Amino acid sequence: xxxxxxxxxxxxxxxxxxxxxxxxxxxxxxxxxxxxxxxxxxxxxxxxxxxxxxxxxxxxxxxxxxxxxxxxxxxxxxxxxxxxxxxxxxxxxxxxxxxxxxxxxxxxxxxxxxxxxxxxxxxxxxxxxxxxxxxxxxxxxxxxxxxxxxxxxxxxxxxxxxxxxxxxxxxxxxxxxxxxxxxxxxxxxxxxxxxxxxxxxxxxxxxxxxxxxxxxxxxxxxxxxxxxxxxxxxxxxxxxxxxxxxxxxxxxxxxxxxxxxxxxxxxxxxxxxxxxxxxx
Numbered sequence: 001x002x003x004x005x006x007x008x009x010x011x012x013x014x015x016x017x018x019x020x021x022x023x024x025x026x027x028x029x030x031x032x033x034x035x036x037x038x039x040x041x042x043x044x045x046x047x048x049x050x051x052x053x054x055x056x057x058x059x060x061x062x063x064x065x066x067x068x069x070x071x072x073x074x075x076x077x078x079x080x081x082x083x084x085x086x087x088x089x090x091x092x093x094x095x096x097x098x099x100x101x102x103x104x105x106x107x108x109x110x111x112x113x114x115x116x117x118x119x120x121x122x123x124x125x126x127x128x129x130x131x132x133x134x135x136x137x138x139x140x141x142x143x144x145x146x147x148x149x150x151x152x153x154x155x156x157x158x159x160x161x162x163x164x165x166x167x168x169x170x171x172x173x174x175x176x177x178x179x180x181x182x183x184x185x186x187x188x189x190x191x192x193x194x195x196x197x198x199x200x201x202x203x204x205x206x207x208x209x210x211x212x213x214x215x216x217x218x219x220x221x222x223x224x225x226x227x228x229x230x231x232x233x234x235x236x237x238x239x240x241x242x243x244x245x246x247x248x249x250x251x252x253x254x255x256x257x258x259x260x261x262x263x264x265x266x267x268x269x270x271x272x273x274x275x276x277x278x279x280x
Contacts, residue, residue: 028040028041028042028043029042029084029086029092029094029109031086031089031090031091031092031109031111032089032090032111032113033089033090033111033112033113034113034114034115034116035053035054035113035114035115035116035117035118035119035121036051036052036053036111036112036113036114036121037050037051037052038050038051038059038109038111038123039051040092040094040109042077042081042084042094043077043081044077045061045063045075045077045208046061046063047061047062047063047064047075047076047077048061048062048063048109048123049061049062051121051123051251053113053119053120053121053251054116054117054119056150056151057148057151058147058148058149058150058151058181058183058251059146059147059148060146060147060148060151061144061145061146061204062143062144062145062146062249063075063076063077063143063144064076064105064107064127064141064142064143064144065141065142065144065207066105066139066140066141066142067139067140067213067214068101068137068138068139069138069139070213071213072209072210072211072212072213072214073140073142073207073208073209073213073214075207075208076096076105076107077096079096079097079098079105080096080097080098080099081094081095081096082095082096082097082104083095083106090110090111090112090113091108091109091110091111092108092109093106093107093108093109094106094107094109095107101133101137102131102132102133103129103130103131103132103133103137103139103237104129104130104132105127105128105129105130106127106128106130107125107126107127108125108126108127108128109123109124109125110123110124110125111123112124119181119251119252119253120250120251120252120253121250121251121252122248122249122250123248123249124246124247124248124249125246125247125248125249126244126245126246127141127143127244127245127246128242128243128244129141129235129237129242129243129244130241130242131237131238131239131240131241131242131243132240133239133240134239134240135239136236136237136238136239136241137236137237138235138236138237139235139237140213140214140232140233140234140235141232141233141235141243141245142207142214142216142230142231142232142233143185143192143230143231143245143247144203144204144207144228144229144230145173145185145228145229145230145249146200146204146226146228147159147175147183147227147251148226149175149176149177149179149181149182149183149251150177150178150179150181156177156178156223156224156225157175157176157177157223157224157225157226157227158175158176158221158222158223158224158227159173159174159175159197159221159222159223159227159228159229160173160174160175160197160220160221161173161174161195161196161197161220161221161229162174162220163195163218163220164191167191169190169191169192169193170188170191170192170193170194170195170218170231171186171187171188171189171191171192172184172185172186172187172188173185173195173197173229173231175227175229176254178224180253180254181251181252181253181254182250182251182252182253182254183249183250183251184249184250185229185231185247185248185249186247186248186250187246187247187248188231188245188246188247189245189246189247190233190245192231192232192233193232193233193234194215194216194217194218194231194232194234195216195218195220195229195230195231195232196216196217196218196219196229196230196232197219197220197221197222197223197227197228197229198219198222198227198228198229198230199222199223199225199226199227199228200225200226200227200228202228203216203228203230204228207230214232215232216230216231216232231247233245
């Protein structure tokens, strides 16, 4: 366990100084639960760079980017890492702080595997952004995902993202391989303002352009090939307020591509809801 003192917000407000932070050194995090292992490198863009189920690799990269105002996005690891805590081997919390814009970010992970030999695994994430300014903070926050389903077996992947017809917000991304493995990011709460399904390296290049703001293009389908998905939240956080986003990632085997839509609409969503209820 590696931790750092949290920002002393009261002192900062009284003195007019930015919240106090200190840097944390880390070797990264490894979460384990039953048939599943997740590796997270919190100080590089590789982020969540491995998710194995029964020893089979399913993830290449999943990480977060942000931009304040009209600036180009930066990956979350460019902020100061101020907290790096493991809980019980299957849950963790990362904490970051921005001195330049006076906000903090907490990312909580919870890994839920299933019995060895079965092929279902779930990673829940909750992101909390605390505005330590007295005035509102306008920012864009991005979640980028590069599943590599059936890695090393030559499976081409396809991804499809789902938009709520009533709200216009994006809530889900479903991905599957030719070898009958499905992954999903479901129950994105709140729904994201924009989203993008693409072939590598389109979205990653956009997020790392280093000079201009990024607006995801709302493309809903990509593949077959090396596909990625991304969500973009456009948020204004009130002075001293907090914005919270949560997502649920699931990987599991499915019987046939023809029934993938039925499974993602019903079985995957139900199993995720059941696991979330068990964690409450």
